[in-house]
Structures are given as C-alpha cells and as structure tokens.
Amino acid sequence: MVAGSPQTDGDIQWLKQSSTARLSPAGDRVFREGDPANQAYLLQKGRIEIVKSIDGAEVVLGSVGEGAILGDMGLIDDAPRMASAVAVESTTVLVITRAIFEEKLAKTDPFIRRLLRIFVDNIRNLSAKQQSAPLPLATKTDPDQAPTTVKPTPAKTKA
Numbered sequence: 001m002v003a004g005s006p007q008t009d010g011d012i013q014w015l016k017q018s019s020t021a022r023l024s025p026a027g028d029r030v031f032r033e034g035d036p037a038n039q040a041y042l043l044q045k046g047r048i049e050i051v052k053s054i055d056g057a058e059v060v061l062g063s064v065g066e067g068a069i070l071g072d073m074g075l076i077d078d079a080p081r082m083a084s085a086v087a088v089e090s091t092t093v094l095v096i097t098r099a100i101f102e103e104k105l106a107k108t109d110p111f112i113r114r115l116l117r118i119f120v121d122n123i124r125n126l127s128a129k130q131q132s133a134p135l136p137l138a139t140k141t142d143p144d145q146a147p148t149t150v151k152p153t154p155a156k157t158k159a
Contacts, residue, residue, distance in 0.1 A: 015042055019094045030071070030085040030093060037074020037081055039095050043067065046091025052083040063088065075101045076120045082127060 021044070024030055030041060033053055043066055050061045050070070061083060064070055070085055075098055105113060 015094050015096065015100070018100050019096055022093050022095050024087040024091045024093070026087055026089050028087045028091075030087060030091070031081055033081050033084045035081045037071060037079065038098055040069055040072040040075050040101060041085070041093040041095060042069050044092045044094060047088040048091060049086050049088050050083050051086050058084075069096070072096075072101070073120045073123065076116050077124070079120075079124065082124065 019042075022030075022041075024046075030048060031037075031039075033051075043064060045066060047063055047065050048068075048070065049063045051058045052061055053059075071081070073079070074081060075096075105116075
C-alpha cells in the first residue's frame with residue numbers, strides 16, 4: 001500500500017527523463033487523503049510519513065525513504081487517496097503522471113495488470129474493514145518497520 005521501488009536503474013533513468021522533480025519542505029503535504037489520485041511519486045531524497053485521519057485524529061501508518069514509490073494505488077483503480085503523505089524533512093520527489101504510469105503499464109502483461117487491480121482492491125477492502133474496527137489504545141511506529149499495535153492484555157480471572 002505505501003511503497004515499492006523501481007526494478008532497475010534503467011527504470012529510474014527513464015523516470016528522471018520523463019518526469020519533473022518537486023521539492024517539499026518539512027511539514028508539506030505531498031498529497032491529501034480523499035484527493036483524486038492523478039500522480040504517483042518516486043522519493044529521491046528525504047522521508048515521508050503516510051498519515052490517515054481516523055475519528056478526527058491523524059494516525060501515522062508508516063514512513064518511507066529514498067527509492068520508495070508512493071501514491072500509486074489510485075493510478076491503478078482511479079479511487080481517491082486513502083491517506084495523506086507528509087514530508088518529515090526536506091524532500092525531493094519525481095512526479096509520475098498518469099500518462100507516464102499508463103505508458104509503462106501498457107507494456108506489462110495483461111495478467112500482471114489484472115493482478116495489480118486485484119491487489120489494490122484487496123488492500124482497499126482490508127483497510128476499510130480495519131478502519132471500522134475499534135481503534136487500538138496505542139500505535140508504535142519505527143521508520144524501518146511496519147506500525148505495531150499495542151493492545152491491553154485481558155486480566156486473568158481466578159476460578
């Protein structure tokens with residue numbers, strides 16, 4: 001859901017030649033939850049947190065660093081952004097437009113294109129189910145790992 005990285009140096013070079021760079025200072029929103037997904041981003045420099053609004057509070061789902069691609073799901077299924085992306089520090093991203101994405105996707109095996117759509121549908125469905133579940137008491141996030149949830153341990157009763 002959050003990020004991936006290009007497969008080859010050739011892909012990165014192609015993106016550098018085909019897209020524009022965008023600079024974002026710390027605190028800047030690269031994209032906002034609910035907005036149309038017209039672009040994806042290749043993070044060249046810096047760190048970005050993926051943040052979701054849940055019951056009026058912003059919850060950090062994770063963070064990504066250099067080489068990550070983010071904002072790509074909406075290009076696959078045309079759905080609005082599931083979360084926001086916030087620059088934690090000064091960042092540079094390459095903007096991957098829908099046209100660039102579709103040009104690359106058109107060269108992909110139809111089976112793989114269908115598989116991507118299935119993956120995105122599954123991720124969105126799981127996210128919707130998780131969001132309707134009660135919130136955990138606390139969430140810990142390590143920048144190099146997925147968020148972990150801390151839940152209370154039920155008290156043991158004596159028989």
